Every structure is written in structure tokens, then in C-alpha cells.
Amino acid sequence: MRDIFDNSYARLPDRFFTKLPPVPVAQPQILRINDALARELGLDPADLTAEVLTGNALLPGSEPLAQVYAGHQFGGWVPRLGDGRAILLGEVTGDFGRRDIQLKGSGVTPYSRNGDGRAWVGPVMREYIVSEAMHAFGVPTTRALGAALTGEGVQRERRYPGAILTRVAASHIRVGTFQYFAARGDTAGLRLLSDHCIARHYPEADGPLSFLAGVVAAQARLVAKWMSLGFIHGVMNTDNMAVSGETIDYGPCAFMDAYHPRTVFSSIDQQGRYAFQAQPNMAVWNLAQLATALLPLMDGDPDRAAEEATRVLESFADHFSPEWMRLFRAKIGLVSEEDGDEALITGLLSRMASSQADFTATFTALSDGDASTHITDDGAWNSWAPDWTARLEREPGDHRKTMRAANPVLIPRNHRVEEAIQAGIDGDHAPFHRLVDALTRPFDPRPEDRDLATPPKPDERVLRTFCGT
Structure with missing residues (x-):
């Protein structure tokens, strides 16, 4: 061979x-x-x-x-x-x-x-x-x-x-890999690592500053995608952030059932450091540690190097916000842009939070034109739906097709994952295989897999997840 x-x-x-x-x-x-x-x-x-x-x-x-x-x-x-x-x-x-x-x-x-x-x-x-x-x-x-x-x-x-x-x-190189060499004052090691990552992941970069810019942009787009799915990584330590821009190290991760921006699942995140809404800011915090590690490779003037790196870090929002808007526009059936779209989206999310609406099921229902059975807080649906309907009337194209392509019907529901794990402990791997197979078609599941889309009953909800290492 x-x-x-x-x-x-x-x-x-x-x-x-x-x-x-x-x-x-x-x-x-x-x-x-x-x-x-x-x-x-x-x-x-x-x-x-x-x-x-x-x-x-x-x-x-x-x-x-x-x-x-x-x-x-x-x-x-x-x-x-x-x-x-x-x-x-x-x-x-x-x-x-x-x-x-x-x-x-x-x-x-x-x-x-x-x-x-x-x-x-x-x-x-x-x-x-x-x-x-x-x-x-x-x-x-x-x-x-x-x-x-x-x-x-x-x-x-x-x-x-x-x-x-x-x-x-794509690689297992992390922000923490750069921190390791920086903490030891190993500038030669930092340069070798930077050159390796540029050649491997960001060949358009012409040095450490543009490499940092590439990582910032990739992470901003990645976290925006997490947010659009209700995904909580759970342990966004710098050793769990890949410079390639891939999601890595699925420990106490989870997809939200009932939506709330302060949701935390990880049993080790006692202070909510990595809560759902905190993830963009924590990505910037991690990227600041990468920037600090890279400073010895940048401009010979330390103050000027810090200023340049800060400007790159501040560009995170320039990548995150448009991607977040693009993804959430599609989730409510929009492709074109209007000034009031952000208020329309945030208005929906606030109503989902007050109603404790299931994140995935609400957007699936919206794809069918009516999420009133999920947004149940008094008057919440009726105070939002007319503006949404009016906005769709001004939007060209097939709204439902746009929404169905943006909103998965199936996600790895926490209670289903736990069921598969518990069965696996007992030697029954069928639930695991079924879940993996079904999730290859999350937007258009087979009829026999539709039950996996059902949100958990209150007594089935998983409230804490564990690293399990």
C-alpha cells in the first residue's frame, strides 16, 4: 500500500x-x-x-x-x-x-x-x-x-x-499554539509557525498582520453561523480556537431548545463566560490573545504594532455583522436589504425569548408561514407578523424556498444525543447510527426521521452538558 x-x-x-x-x-x-x-x-x-x-x-x-x-x-x-x-x-x-x-x-x-x-x-x-x-x-x-x-x-x-x-x-493549530511560543520568547518558533499557517491556510497573506486579519475574518463568519443555528460551543478557550476558522473541540456543546440569549449549558461554565450571546465578544477576546502573541513578528515599533493589531481586531464587527444579517435575513425569507431588517429580526428574537420559543422549531414554522404556536407571549406574534408579511411583499423571489434552505428541520437535539449516548453505554448503538444518518439531511429529512425534530418535553430537557473527557 x-x-x-x-x-x-x-x-x-x-x-x-x-x-x-x-x-x-x-x-x-x-x-x-x-x-x-x-x-x-x-x-x-x-x-x-x-x-x-x-x-x-x-x-x-x-x-x-x-x-x-x-x-x-x-x-x-x-x-x-x-x-x-x-x-x-x-x-x-x-x-x-x-x-x-x-x-x-x-x-x-x-x-x-x-x-x-x-x-x-x-x-x-x-x-x-x-x-x-x-x-x-x-x-x-x-x-x-x-x-x-x-x-x-x-x-x-x-x-x-x-x-x-x-x-x-484543516489543521489542529490553535490560538494557544501561538501563545505557547510567545510566552517562551521563542520568536523564531513564532515565525516558523506563522509562516506554516500562512502557507497552509492564508496564502494570500503577506505577513503576520494580514495573517491575523485572515483569522479574524474567518472566526467572525464562523461565530455568526453558530449564532444562526442556536449553537453554543460551551468552552471557547484559546486552546479550543483553530486558526483555520473551523469549529473544533466539541465538549459541552449544545444547540438551544428554548431560546434565550443568556443560555448556558456547560456544567463548568459557572459564570456564563461562554453563554450564547457572549460568543462574538469571546471570539474577539481570544483573537486579542493571538494578536498579542504575534506582536513580536510585526512592526519593529511596539506601539505602532499594537495600534495596527488593534485596528485588525476592530474589524471583527465588519465581518460578523454582515454575515449575521445575511444569515438571519435568509431565516425570515429575505435576500435583499432594507434599513428596517435588523429591527425586524431582533424584534422576532426578543419575542422568542419572552415566549421561551424553541429556536429551531420556530424558524421551521416560520418557513411554513406561521409561528404563532411558538411565539405565545400575549400579543407577541400579532404585533410582529404584519410587519414581516409587509416586508415579504416587497421581497422578490421564493420566500419559502429561501427559508427552507436557511433553517434546518433537524438539529442534534440534546435529549436525542443523550439518548444515543445512554444506549451506547449499554451496548446499543442503533440510536447513534440513526441520528448520524438522519442529520446528513437536516433541511429535508426523510418522513421516518421527522420525529427527531420534535422539541423535548419539559422533563426531557437537558439543562447541563459535560466535557466528558
Whole structure:
């Protein structure tokens, strides 16, 4: 079998990573293979055996390594993090560009910080389900190439079945990767990393400042897409922000059921730092840490470099706001622009909040012309719908087609994800497979999958999510 990897990150100096193989597992067993993604990457799905998906065997040309990085976690600085339970196998190239293939849950590394380096089936299922759904929604994201069971137990609050996720990403380079080298005063390392990322992700950039501008624009558009779906990342630490502009590290993530801008799901986010409405501001905060790390590579005058970087950071809104408006216009059936559109959209969202309306179901109902059964606060629908109807009358085109293309019917409902995980703990993987299959068609589900769109009953609502690492 030919070598399938071209490992540009492994060609960087040794201080960027530690080379080591995955830790073998006892009884590897395939849980799921993403055949379509494998073929897209030029791989034969038949080569993705249980041994390969667990790291017991390596594909030709693999150079396994764990990347080092640092980061701010909930605002607190941690000078050395790194891949504590992940191994980068290598990079594949083709018409799609360059993609990392990584095992997540593959055993202890030098960066494990007293952890076991393993994952259990719950977070593996969650990331597989949610990342593939995000891809189907058209959101830049890491993806799931496969998942496998290890045949070993993993001890958390109890003993769970072990599992490993095979993850694909444009890269696994994070804001925290830059912070690691900056904190050590390693300007040479910073420059190598910056040059690597420019060549890989932003070839139009002519230096660190324009590289920063590219990351700012990509993150602004990404977070706008999150907001349009009611998605809450849950742990927007700087080590969980990829400079490529992809969504990465699906830990205590969730899609809102009842809409409220201050919604928090993560059990570890006690202060609401990463609440739904806070996500744009937190993205800017993270990007400011990237800018700070890059300052030594910018203008020789520190004050001028800081001013230039600040101007780039301030451009976040110039990218976020138009994308947010474009997405939410489409969600209410609009493509053209009028001055009153923002007030129309925010008026709808405020009524949804006061009615505790289900985010996804409300917009699905709106696609059918009437969301009055969801916006139930006294007079709320009747005080908004006439202005919306009048605006649609001035809008050319097929309004319902626009809305149906912008509003998924199916999302990974929290209670459905939890059902799949609980069944998986007991060895029943059918709910997991059903959910993954259904979410490949989130805008036009099959009739037999329509029940997955039903919002949870009050006693079914998931109020807290967990990292589950």
C-alpha cells in the first residue's frame, strides 16, 4: 500500500511536538466509518480497519505525534497544555487541500496532565454526531472519519466503555499554539509557525498582520453561523480556537431548545463566560490573545504594532455583522436589504425569548408561514407578523424556498444525543447510527426521521452538558 501522508507539521522543529505512537488497545472494534469522507480524502474505507482506527496499526507514511500548545482556560493562563489524549497521525493532500488525520482518545502523552489519555464512548459519539451535523449545515468544522471501541473500560465518575474518534481537520493549530511560543520568547518558533499557517491556510497573506486579519475574518463568519443555528460551543478557550476558522473541540456543546440569549449549558461554565450571546465578544477576546502573541513578528515599533493589531481586531464587527444579517435575513425569507431588517429580526428574537420559543422549531414554522404556536407571549406574534408579511411583499423571489434552505428541520437535539449516548453505554448503538444518518439531511429529512425534530418535553430537557473527557 502506498504512503498516503505528506506531513508538513512533522517537518517543523522538535519543540513543536513530541513524536510517539498511540497506546495500543485490547479489543478494537469498529463503531462507525464515514465512507463518504474517506473517499473524499482519497482513502479506501476498507483500509480503515478497527486496528487503524484505534492506533494499533498505522497507515503507511504516518508519523504520529502529539502537538504542544498553551492557552487561556476560562480566562486563566495555562502555560503548557498540548494533546493530552490525541495523536496526529499525519496529513493527506488532494483537490480538497491538506487535512490532518488525528486519533482522539489514543492514550497518555507527555501533555496528559495526570490524565489517562483515553476517551469514553459518550464524548466520542457526541463529537461524531455534532461535527457531522455542522458539516451538513455548511459550517466550517472538524469532521469525524471514524469511531472505534477499545474493548477497555475508562474510569470517570463510573466505568464506561472506551472509544477513540478519528478526526479530520484543516489543521489542529490553535490560538494557544501561538501563545505557547510567545510566552517562551521563542520568536523564531513564532515565525516558523506563522509562516506554516500562512502557507497552509492564508496564502494570500503577506505577513503576520494580514495573517491575523485572515483569522479574524474567518472566526467572525464562523461565530455568526453558530449564532444562526442556536449553537453554543460551551468552552471557547484559546486552546479550543483553530486558526483555520473551523469549529473544533466539541465538549459541552449544545444547540438551544428554548431560546434565550443568556443560555448556558456547560456544567463548568459557572459564570456564563461562554453563554450564547457572549460568543462574538469571546471570539474577539481570544483573537486579542493571538494578536498579542504575534506582536513580536510585526512592526519593529511596539506601539505602532499594537495600534495596527488593534485596528485588525476592530474589524471583527465588519465581518460578523454582515454575515449575521445575511444569515438571519435568509431565516425570515429575505435576500435583499432594507434599513428596517435588523429591527425586524431582533424584534422576532426578543419575542422568542419572552415566549421561551424553541429556536429551531420556530424558524421551521416560520418557513411554513406561521409561528404563532411558538411565539405565545400575549400579543407577541400579532404585533410582529404584519410587519414581516409587509416586508415579504416587497421581497422578490421564493420566500419559502429561501427559508427552507436557511433553517434546518433537524438539529442534534440534546435529549436525542443523550439518548444515543445512554444506549451506547449499554451496548446499543442503533440510536447513534440513526441520528448520524438522519442529520446528513437536516433541511429535508426523510418522513421516518421527522420525529427527531420534535422539541423535548419539559422533563426531557437537558439543562447541563459535560466535557466528558
